[in-house]
Amino acid sequence: MRQKPLLLIMKEAMTWLLALSILGPLSLIVVNSLKTATEANTVTMNLPLKLQWVNYMEAFEGGSLLHSFFNSLLMSSVSAAISILVTSMAAFVLVRNRDRWNKMIYNYFFLGLVAPLNYVTTIKVLQALHLQNTFPGIILVFATLGIPFAVFLFYGFISSVPTELDEAAIIDGCGLGRLFFNVVFPLLMPVTITGFILNFLGAWNDFVTPLYLLNKQDKLGMINAIYNYFGVHFNEWNMIFTIIVLTVLPVLFLYLIGQKYIISGMVSGSLKG
Amino acid sequence: MQNKKIYSRLFVVPAFVLYTILFILPVLGGLYYSFTNWSAMKPTITFIGLDNYKEIFFSSGSYLKSIYHTLSFTLYTVVFKLGIGLVLALLLNEGLKTKKVLRTVFFLPYMLSPLIIGIIFISILGPDGPLNMVLRFIGLDHLTHSWLTEKNVVLGSTMGVEIWRMVGWNMVIILAGLQTISKSYYEAASLDGAGRWKQFTQITIPFLMPTLMIAMILNMIHGLRVFEIIYALTNGGPGDLTEVINTQVYKEFSMGRYGMSNALSMVAFIFTLMIAYLIKLVSSREEAAS
Numbered sequence: 001m002r003q004k005p006l007l008l009i010m011k012e013a014m015t016w017l018l019a020l021s022i023l024g025p026l027s028l029i030v031v032n033s034l035k036t037a038t039e040a041n042t043v044t045m046n047l048p049l050k051l052q053w054v055n056y057m058e059a060f061e062g063g064s065l066l067h068s069f070f071n072s073l074l075m076s077s078v079s080a081a082i083s084i085l086v087t088s089m090a091a092f093v094l095v096r097n098r099d100r101w102n103k104m105i106y107n108y109f110f111l112g113l114v115a116p117l118n119y120v121t122t123i124k125v126l127q128a129l130h131l132q133n134t135f136p137g138i139i140l141v142f143a144t145l146g147i148p149f150a151v152f153l154f155y156g157f158i159s160s161v162p163t164e165l166d167e168a169a170i171i172d173g174c175g176l177g178r179l180f181f182n183v184v185f186p187l188l189m190p191v192t193i194t195g196f197i198l199n200f201l202g203a204w205n206d207f208v209t210p211l212y213l214l215n216k217q218d219k220l221g222m223i224n225a226i227y228n229y230f231g232v233h234f235n236e237w238n239m240i241f242t243i244i245v246l247t248v249l250p251v252l253f254l255y256l257i258g259q260k261y262i263i264s265g266m267v268s269g270s271l272k273g
Numbered sequence: 274m275q276n277k278k279i280y281s282r283l284f285v286v287p288a289f290v291l292y293t294i295l296f297i298l299p300v301l302g303g304l305y306y307s308f309t310n311w312s313a314m315k316p317t318i319t320f321i322g323l324d325n326y327k328e329i330f331f332s333s334g335s336y337l338k339s340i341y342h343t344l345s346f347t348l349y350t351v352v353f354k355l356g357i358g359l360v361l362a363l364l365l366n367e368g369l370k371t372k373k374v375l376r377t378v379f380f381l382p383y384m385l386s387p388l389i390i391g392i393i394f395i396s397i398l399g400p401d402g403p404l405n406m407v408l409r410f411i412g413l414d415h416l417t418h419s420w421l422t423e424k425n426v427v428l429g430s431t432m433g434v435e436i437w438r439m440v441g442w443n444m445v446i447i448l449a450g451l452q453t454i455s456k457s458y459y460e461a462a463s464l465d466g467a468g469r470w471k472q473f474t475q476i477t478i479p480f481l482m483p484t485l486m487i488a489m490i491l492n493m494i495h496g497l498r499v500f501e502i503i504y505a506l507t508n509g510g511p512g513d514l515t516e517v518i519n520t521q522v523y524k525e526f527s528m529g530r531y532g533m534s535n536a537l538s539m540v541a542f543i544f545t546l547m548i549a550y551l552i553k554l555v556s557s558r559e560e561a562a563s
Binding site: 008011012014015016018019021022023024025026028029032042043044045085086087089090092093094096097099101102105108109111112114115116117118119120121122124125129140141143144145147148151170175176179180201204205206207208211212223226227230237240244247248251252255256259262263266267 | 277279280281282283284285287288289291292294295296297298299300302303306361364365367368369370371375376377378379380381382384385386387388389392393394396397399401402403406437441442445446449494498500501505522523526531534535538541542545546548549552
């Protein structure tokens with residue numbers, strides 16, 4: 001379909017106009033994070049009189065922000081790693097041996113894609129395991145929340161990995177452990193990256209799970225810390241936005257370097273649905 | 274290969290155990306406790322049958338309203354997310370020069386925590402906030418509202434924010450669907466003299482149908498689960514005007530009425546199950562068709 005260049009330019013301009021509705025609100029955060037408290041009292045698009053970089057210094061004062069940052073980093077990365085490890089192993093066996101039981105197990109995992117987690121009873125389970133309000137507890141819950149989609153993701157990818165490699169490795173005397181970790185797992189890199197990023201971001205951005213399960217101020221991650229800060233400093237938009245920018249930066253960084261993987265994960269989730 | 278014995282189910286055990294204990298068990302437990310009066314105020318848990326559900330569906334409280342709000346939130350957001358997502362995908366699929374940058378921009382909100390988006394929009398939707406300023410600037414003064422407090426617009430405002438967040442996600446999914454349609458169909462149609470509109474209705478839409486169905490179902494699941502956006506923007510208020518099932522679940526939980534909280538969760542779960550059944554219908558129909 002060839003089109004007139006003028007028409008194409010008009011379409012491009014129109015799409016950028018629509019994109020302003022996304023970029024506008026986002027630039028608003030950055031602009032207002034650089035104002036004084038009085039300037040930012042009502043949030044406007046006016047540029048700051050003088051750039052208040054000092055807000056960013058102030059945000060780190062007292063160390064509680066850095067503390068929440070490392071909490072987030074710990075919970076997100078460890079839970080993503082656990083999730084990837086257990087699901088890639090499970091998906092490998094489920095793909096390679098599609099007997100009746102394994103098909104049922106796959107469907108059992110699939111249920112988790114539609115059903116929402118019941119937080120109230122999860123608290124009771126964590127209490128019984130003596131993991132309530134602990135990092136291991138919340139990390140395991142985050143990892144579990146990632147399992148259904150990751151199983152689905154790995155299952156689709158491993159289906160396309162040829163079995164000849166398996167056969168050669170088995171003839172060479174590999175057991176299941178060496179076959180998977182030394183031969184197959186390195187081939188899964190693209191989907192491992194996708195799965196890791198999606199699980200990491202899922203945990204990083206999750207507000208609800210810690211809201212129910214983590215009743216300890218010193219263990220909260222960035223998102224829940226922002227909400228608590230917002231509750232106390234309701235009108236200090238400059239500082240609220242400063243903290244938001246600092247929370248979003250790592251996400252933005254991951255998004256920009258891993259965009260290819262993130263989008264391929266999203267798309268495979270919907271096309272093979 | 275003959276011998277599948279090497280693929281031991283031991284490898285499934287860690288994922289299976291984690292998922293069973295921390296996902297399935299709580300869901301089943303939730304079902305059980307929804308028939309009880311489990312509460313922080315009572316020393317014992319007694320089985321009360323369907324009483325919680327009766328209270329949800331037949332009392333004059335906000336429960337029924339929250340179900341109604343959840344369903345209309347889901348319906349409206351699904352329609353607009355898909356519609357706008359489709360338009361954007363079609364625009365980007367035209368061979369725009371800055372397609373990649375635009376895709377990055379539109380998908381960006383999906384990468385942010387819904388809670389953060391909620392907080393950002395509290396500032397944008399205020400009476401003197403940037404949205405009203407823009408409306409005044411372009412002369413649409415009569416369209417300005419106090420978006421988060423006025424009775425007739427507040428639920429719509431929360432929907433708008435959710436749509437803003439998810440439009441790019443829908444665009445990406447639909448764009449991928451569009452790219453699976455072979456160019457040769459369009460070339461053949463052009464040779465036969467079919468116009469752009471005819472090509473759209475006769476080729477694009479039918480081939481895109483499976484993608485649109487899946488996207489619709491996923492959007493419905495997202496819609497029924499809505500919580501953070503509303504919790505941050507209005508916390509269900511003013512009054513109970515934006516109360517949805519999951520804000521009620523949290524409120525009952527904070528009041529220590531765990532049995533009731535579970536019953537409300539179950540109601541949301543049942544709606545989701547109906548959608549899961551829809552998925553099964555769609556996918557089995559597709560298998561039959563292919």
